[in-house]
Each structure stands twice: as structure tokens, then as C-alpha cells.
Amino acid sequence: MAITTNASIDQSAARTSATAWRWALRLYAGYSALFILWNAWVSSVYPKWVEEASVAVWFPSAPVGTWLERVVLLPLLRYDVLWYVGIAQHGYGHRPGDTAFHPLYPLLIGVLGRFLGGAYLLAAWLIAQVCCVALLAMLYRLVTLDDDDATAQRTTLFLIGSPLGFSFLLPYTESLLLLSIVAAWYAGRKGRWWLAGAAGGAAALTKQPGVVVVAPLLWELWQQYRVTVRTMGARALIRPLAGLSLTPLALLGWIVYRATLGDVAFSWREPGTLVSALLVTPSYADVWGETFSWPWVNFGYALNQLREHPYFYLLLNLMVMLIMLALTLASAARVRRSYAIYSLALAAMNLAIVYPLWPYMGIIRRFTIIFPMFIQLARWGRSPAVLWLTLTCNAILWTLIASMYVRNAFVP
Template identity: 25%
Template structure:
């Protein structure tokens, strides 16, 4: 697939995000907590969000933390956020002079090139129609808008795909560099190590090819070293999770316990509360990607299956599916499975899937843009 064609998909998707956000501003009441721009007020612009909600809504919730870290360094409880993204924010803001604009550009450009590499990665194993339906499934996923928000999703997706594509082409040093940067961006980056070792085994390369993969854990170790120096706790990124509430635990909770907890919530939470929709999305995501992860073990390359399973299962060990719909955005093997199914299934099934996914996309983007927690 040509870059120009991917750019067309991307621009249509961005136009849809802008239109939906604009309409949500007219329709939905604003929830006054964790609004983007809260940390960027000036005497001339004391309430950035209210002046330009179309822009600053993309920096809601976690975006506030990333911008705060970029401006002033780590504050209390912010060690859960890995450093590469805020470092890029701080560096590039000297050019663009607005942290939200800078964050959107970093995320958007990263994701655009990530999608281009993803199309090339898919083409290594699948025909054109599978590639097309996989990208459509990715673009219309209910929380795909996070890819171009002031979040790490766009950057991390680019690094994930870059590493796997490099490994598939036997460019191991490049795969290791991408993996290092990924592990310096999110904890899930460390999952590259077992996944790429599996890829090395599949390709039956020499032990020399394993040397670049040593770079991958160095990304995490570099951040842990920083935490040890500044907080005295090299695992602070784990221990601060409970500060965010949302049912997170710093102890391991098994998957079946999380499903049981969500079943109880579905039948007890007020269905008129927008939180119910988020809980339902989290539960469906957990169920769907759990099934896909098992299916992947039998139908996909071992390296893909390992990365997909770890990326899905590890976040659930905190005892909740909170943010899981966002975390699984980088489970690219799962989207390839969805794309394959969409290619092979009936037009009716495609229509049903497309309708449900697009409806979810519209609904959750509208809620997120007005300050409601989504993922």
C-alpha cells in the first residue's frame, strides 16, 4: 500500500475525529476534572480548554501528566509515566511553543509512519485485502483516537511495528534500537525481548543476531536507574499504580478474578452513568482480546503470539481492565486476526462489525473530549 493511500485514510480519520469532537462540544456537558490545558494557563489565556476545546481535549487525563513532566520533571505519583514521550515533548516544544500542539504532532506523525510500516509488515504474510481490512479495523477501533492524543500510543505503536518489521527483515540492530526506545516509552516495551527471541528462533539465525536484543531491557533499566536515584525505589512505576485508584493493585491478581469482578460491576453499576459504558467496553475488550490471544497461539507466528499474549495479560494482573481498551491498541497481531476475519466473512458480518465499532468510536471519543473517563 502506497504512503499516499495511507495518508488519505489517516486524513479522513482525523477529519472524523475533529467533526465528532466539535459536535460533542455542542451536545455534551463538560466534566470539569482532568481537562487538557490545565497546566498551560497564562494571564492572557487563563482557561485554555474553554477557549479552544477542540485542541485541548486531546490532552485530557494522562496528557496533563505528560505535559507536567515535560515542563517541570517528575512530580508526586507520576513515576508510572515512562520518560521518552515527555522528553520529546520538552525537546520539540522549543519549536512549536505549545505543549498540546507538540504532543499531537509527535503522536500523529509517529502513528502515521507506524501505520505505513504496519502495512508493509502485514504484506509479508497476507494479501492486499487482509491488509486493507486490518487497517480499517485499527482506524475504527472504539478508542483509536488515543493514537493522536497527547498519549504514548502513537509513538509506542510506531516503535512496536518498527521493531517487528526490522526483525522480520533480519535487521537485528535496528530491531534492538526500536525495542530499547519502546522499553523507555512504556513498560510493555520489555515484551519485545521474549517475542524477538522467538522470532530469532523461527529464523534460525546465529547467536550473534541475539546480541542487539540486549538493548531492549536497557530501556527499562535506564528508567529504573533514574527512579532509584530520584526516589530510592527502582520499581516506583509499579508501586505508584495504587495511587491512581480505579481498582489497581500492586499485587498480582489473576485473570479469572478480574472477569468475576467485572461481571459483578455490570449488574450493579447504575446504567445511566457513563461509567457503565466504560465498564462494558473494558469487559468486552478483555473477553475479545483474551479469545484472540488464545487463537493467536495456534494460528500466528510464535513471536506475534508471545507479544500479543503478554501485551494483553500483563495489564490485567493489576486486578482491573481499566485502560485495557487503550493498551490493546498495540496488539497488532490481534488486529491482523480481525482483518483476516473481516476479509473472509460475509458482507452482513462486516456491516455489523463496522456499525458497532464506529458507534463505539463516536460515543467514546465524544465522552473523552468532554472530560469523561474512557480508558
């Protein structure tokens, strides 16, 4: 009988890590090249900025630096990117509502942007690219804890090739957020609870959904320690729980800081305001009108819009959201229990975000970080029919939505 040694386990882990990074780099290189070329062409046909109209996309139509900025960066200077770059440059308080954006990503942009001599947009883009590659590699390693390499490859391919998979390449928080979540999960599965708590804390400081990772990690913790607790008692949980506490403590620290800026509202007489204090700032609600309510409230707004003033953006969001919701629910019954907890909690949070004027704005991007859906889809993808159907549908939606984003016709 073969004997498994620590050395062989370490060698196997090293091989898996090397394989994951090679696959991540190849997948990222091909996908990002396609995304850049597509964006450059679309933005040349539908320019938004003067710089886009004045510099042609083919090389060498301008000095290399100017041309690269035109082809790579300017087609991405949309929507929330302006907020993150603005916070990195000027700090919080320069625009009403900017405290709705959590601090880790703008902080990283500010540090790297100053190092690059004030090139904050370039810094934001570089951080997103590095985090995207690391995310693909880390997700690959997480999947291989339960499945084979082929499933890990399909999972990462389906994730980044999904209709809003390009959000991981944008100067948005999605790549940093999901990297932190997956890293927290991987560390927890390996029993490294202080590292899991720190990664979860990074997720909580990146965006509101980051703190959701605490609940499924508590389940993983119980699964690892339930036998030990029976023999040693609850004291066996003190150290791992202390490690996991870093995640909610990070969120609490941000809320306290936000309160010093005068942007927090909580009343003990109205417990419901705790949700707003944790997830939605008062200024954010004032600027965008976003609130939290029951899922059917937002659905009601959407139906009213479809009856009175139907528009393609809402129809597209609603259609893709319903597909992703069905996949989330179907996968929750088949994946690990902790994955199901994460998926259902995040789906409920996504559906509870209410925009009366623009129902379901950004909903596809919010569903894209429900990564267990892509794991189960990758398992179904062992069937060639499922594989090619998924890739074809994703390619059609990706082409449409990416072009709409560049033309300022789709808010991701």
C-alpha cells in the same frame, strides 16, 4: 524461469513502501478529520473548560490560532495528557506518581514544545499525529511480508477504526509505542537486529508493555538462525543477541534513573517485587492503587462492583474487553508463532493489572495494541459479511466511546 535480482527486490520494496505511505496518509486524513469534527461538536454541547464554552466550533468564531486550539486541541486535554504535558514542562517530581510515566514521549514533547515557544500541548499532538501515520505505514509493510495489500489495508483500517483506535490520535503514548513495536518487528523480520533492539528500546522507554516485544523477537531470531547455529555454533547468535539486548537495557536504564528519584522498591527476599520494580512504580501504586495479581482477582473486583454499584463504564469496558480477548485467543491459534507469543503475553499482562476501585480501567486501550488480532480479523474480512459486521460494530462503539471521552465520562 524468471531470475530475481537484488535490484528487482529493492524496486518491489520501494513500491510497497510508497503504497503503504499513500494508504496511511489517506486513511489518517479521513479518520482524523472525522475525529476532529465529532470531538468539536460534542465538546460544544458538553464543554469542560471555559475556553470550550467561550469559543464556538464553527469558523471563524475567533482568531484562527485560537479557533484551531479550541477545535483540535482542547477536546483532547484530558486525563493522561495532563501528565505528559506536565512532565515535559516541569520534569519529573512536580506531581506525586509522575514517575509511573515512561520518559521517551515527555522527552520528545519537551524538545518540540520548547522549539515551538512553549506550546507543549501542540507539540504532544503533533508527535502523536506523525507517529500515527508512520505506524499505519509500518504496519502495512509488516503485514505485506505475509499477506497481500488488501489484507494490509483492512488491518490498518480495523486497527484505527476500532473502539479505542482514536487513542492513536490523542496526545498519549499509544501511537509512539505501537510504532516502535511494529518497527522492531519489521527490522527483526529483515534481519536487522541492532535496529530491532533500538526500536524495542524506544518501546520500552515509552510504556511498560514495550519490553514484551523481546520474547517474540527472540523467537524470530531463533527461526532465522537455527540452521546457522547447527553449522557455526552459538557464536553466530552473539551479534544479533547483542542488538536485541538494547531493549531490556533501555528499560534497565529507566529503572536506574527512576531509582535516583527514590521511586523503586525491590527486595531479593520477595521476588514478586521485581514485577513492581519493572512495571509499576511504588508511587503509582500509592496514587492510583494499581497492583499486579492473578487475572481472576481483578475479575472478582469487577463482579463485586457489578453486584453492589453497577455503572455503565464498567459494563462497557467489560463487554468490549471480553470481545477483544476472544479475538486475541482465536487469532493466536492462526497467526505467526511470534505474533501469538506477543498477543498472549500482552493479554496476560493486561488482565493482571488490578484496580480495586475502578476494575478494568483502560483495558480496551491496552488490548488495542495487540495488533496481530487485527491481522487475523483482516484475513477473516475477506468475507463481505465479516467486513461490514466489523465496520458497523466498530463505528457504533467508536461513536459512543469517543463522545464519552470528550465529555469526561470515559477514561481510555
